[in-house]
Amino acid sequence: MRARTRPETPEVEVVGRFVDEEVCPQADAWDRAENIPGDVLRRVGELGLWAPFLPAEAGGAGLDMVTLGRLHEEVGRGCSSLRSLLTVHTMATATVQRWGDDEQRERWLPVLSEGTTLGAFCLTEPDHSGSDSTAAGTVAVAENGVWTLRGRKTWITGGQVAGLFLVFAGTATGMSAFLVPSDHPGVRVTPVRHMLGTTASMLATIEFDDVRLDPSALVGPPGWAAGTVMTGALDLGRYSVACGSVGIVRAALAASAAYTSARSAGGGLLRDLPQIRAKISEMVTARDAARLLCEKAGRLKDAGDPATIMATWVAKYFASTAAAKAASDAVQIHGANGCGPDYPVARLYRDAKVMEIIEGSTQIQELTIADEAYREVSG
Ligand SMILES: Cc1cc2nc3c(=O)[nH]c(=O)nc-3n(C[C@H](O)[C@H](O)[C@H](O)COP(=O)(O)OP(=O)(O)OC[C@H]3O[C@@H](n4cnc5c(N)ncnc54)[C@H](O)[C@@H]3O)c2cc1C
Known part of the structure; x- marks a missing residue:
């Protein structure tokens, strides 16, 4: 693979400034427009944020997972839609890096690392x-070395702007994964609009109408994707969503602290009321606890320890429910202003709800985490 130069290794402080100066002031407008402008996506590329975890020879910065999580937390603090785009791009890119062959890496990693192609x-x-990830109506049939892909995927984050789709389909030997360029003949992209939350993440329904793919589109052996590609990508996506949820808690806390320091009620500032202070204390505690769980999951990833899978489930379960609670409390604290367009907390509230559904819903997490608990007890 040819060596490439990255602009810089992204640093948490630098990305934090980008979020403060270029994301937070615009996030509500993007939410209303249901779109993130292309120049913002290019800025994300200039900051080296699309795939900094890739090794240098693949165009990345070899960034560790703990730091990657802190970067996704920062972006999530400003705009969950942008963080969602980073999440799915990370899932697709890491799949090519980890499971792709030399040809697939050579073709896709340079453009994915720059963000000139989004995944x-x-x-x-x-x-x-969606919870039953092995149930696929989309199928791929091989004949004379050519795959024919047929089916429909929906709620695909970034589907309106992505250049590369990582597609899961049932094949004769089980679930397989394919790399499909968005401009391939037979691929049809229909925007999905008016979502409850992460409304700027440019969702789409993608139809594959007898899409003919040569063998180089297949990731790994046929029938092999369920326990490998899918599990690995979903684990990474779950980690990113958990870290982004910490960002939502931080944003809810910052907005609530600022609002209650300026707003008077009953002859004094809201910040002096015990019930308000209790909510603020809960947000601080949730932020710190959720971040510690994310860091644990990230450290286990960096160590290559399979225990990261369960640690990530726990981190995502805790962080997403904490984000939903913090954002709900933030709206409550803002009263009618929390329901209106002038404060960010209504967006946080809607985005936080989505965090409880994507990358394994709260109910699926409860099943999985409890299963593990019983396995531990019974040895
Ligand atoms: C904003 C947004 C972005 C998304 N982006 C993507 C994307 O980029 N790519 C992609 O592939 N998908 C994406 N999704 C889809 C998402 O992954 C699914 O919505 C999620 O997996 C849940 O699946 P479902 O919606 O089909 O709900 P279902 O699986 O039908 O579940 C419905 C309800 O039943 C509960 N439930 C399901 N099974 C059980 C069970 N066994 N026990 C108890 N309760 C259960 C669930 O928790 C949920 O509350 C996105 C969704 C949203 C909202």
């Missing part, structure tokens, strides 16, 4: 449960 993750289908 999207296509698993969920309109007629099949």
Whole structure:
């Protein structure tokens, strides 16, 4: 693979400044427009944020997972839609890096690392449960060395702007993963609008109408993706969502502290009321606890320890429910202003709800975490 130069290794402080100066002031406007402008996505590339975890020879900065999580936390603090784009791009890119062959890496990693091509993750289908990730109506049939892909995926984050789709489909030997360029003949992209939250993450329904793919589109051996590619990508996506949820808690806390320091009620500032102070204290505690769980999951990833899978489930479960609670409390604290367009907390509230559904819903996390608990007890 040819060596490439990255602008810089992204630093948490630098990205924090970018979020303060260029993301926070615009996030509500992007939310209303249901779009993040292309120049912002290019800025993300200039900051080296699309795939800093890739090794230098693949165009990355060899960034560790703990720091990657802190970067996604920062972006999530400013705009969950932008963080969602980073999440699915990370899932697609890491898949190419980890499971792709030399040809796939050579073709895709340079453009994915720059962000000149964005990646999207296509698993969920309109007629099949998203929680049951192995149920696929989309199929790929091989004949004379050519695959024919047919089916429909929906709720695909970044689907409107992605250049590369990582698509899961049932094949004769089980679930397989394919790399499909968005401009490939037979691929149809239809925007999904008016979502409850992460409304600027440019969702789409993607139809594959007898898309003919040569063998180089297949990631790994056929029938092999369920326990490998899918599990690995979802684990990384879950980690990113957990870290982004810490960002939502921080944003709810910052907005609530600022608002209650300026707003008077009953002859004094809101910040002096015990019930307000209790909510602020809960947000601080949730932020710190959620971040510690994310750091633990990140450290285990860096160590290559399979225990990271369960640590990530726990981190995502805690962080996403903490974000939903913190954002709900932030709206309550803001009263009617919390329900209006002039403060960011209504967006945080809607975005936080989405965190409880994506990358394994709260209910699926409860099943998985409890299963593990019983396994531990019974040895
Ligand atoms: C904003 C947004 C972005 C998304 N982006 C993507 C994307 O980029 N790529 C992609 O592939 N998908 C994406 N999705 C889809 C997402 O992954 C699914 O919505 C999620 O997996 C849940 O699946 P579902 O919506 O089909 O709900 P279902 O699986 O139908 O579940 C419905 C409800 O039943 C509960 N439930 C399901 N099974 C069980 C069970 N066994 N026990 C108890 N309760 C259960 C669930 O928790 C949920 O509350 C996105 C969704 C949203 C909202």
